[in-house]
Amino acid sequence: MFKKYFLTLLIVAAASAILYSQYQTYMKNPWTRDGQIRAHVIQITPRVTGQIIKMQVEDNTQVKRGDLLFEIDPSIYQAYLNKAIASEKQAATLLDKAKNEAHRAVNLEKLTPGAQSELTLNNLQNAIDTAKANLLMAKAQVEEAELNLQYTQVTAPTDGYITNLNYRVGSQVIANSPVVALIDETSFWIEGFFKETDLKDVSINNLAQVTLLMHDSEMLQGKVQSIGYGIAKADGSTGNALLPNVNPSFQWIRLAQRIPVKIKLTQLPEGLQLRVGMTASVKIIKY
Structure with a gap:
């Protein structure tokens, strides 16, 4: 009988020791x-609006930084660029015209003092300043049109995995609206x-x-x-x-x-x- 109680007590003690040891291990190492x-999940968001004309990736594929994901129809943005370039040339021509008129008036005033009023000379200088400002604006419009044309090609900003791609060729995308997720690998x-x-x-x-x-x-x-x-x-x-x-x-x-x-x-x-x-x-x- 004593052996039976001793064996039971030994088993209980061993189990308690094991449980205590596990508890201490858990407390020490949570x-x-x-x-x-x-x-990190990057939302691929086009910067321009248009129709997708080329899709270079499929859903759940790996891409490298700089890889072309899809291309938006660039025709209208090419037209905007051509229009901006034409406006820049026009602004440059008007600046040349304003400079020529001011130069002529200044030379005439030098040859014949009093031939040109001070108000006229000031207006001609103001016309030059206005033409310069218009030329700067035209150049900025060209830069903007060039950027928008570049933005029609949407590329991967980092190495990763494309997931949840539900767009196809012919789909319409909207500027600043996420299209697909890219998981940074x-x-x-x-x-x-x-x-x-x-x-x-x-x-x-x-x-x-x-x-x-x-x-x-x-x-x-x-x-x-x-x-x-x-x-x-x-x-x-x-x-x-x-x-x-x-x-x-x-x-x-x-x-x-x-x-x-x-x-x-x-x-x-x-x-x-x-x-x-x-x-x-x-x-x-x-x-």
């Missing part, structure tokens, strides 16, 4: 399954949401171990890059009829909030492709 892969990071009680003594550059749900056999190494300084409040936000939303809570329970921690991966196995939104588990190794 861990969460609430992690996601994030990356150099900007991936892991965002883990830890309970505020787990972040005591967690510091920047602490080592982190990341396991992806899709690739749970591989452990990725990283470092803590930053810890969030704030989260949105749930209670008090405006709801229906402009009344505040207040969630019911129990007085004897205080729920720990989740704070985002940004993890930058220090190594990535060859052939492993990160995708925005994938689930990850994160463990922080405190110093």
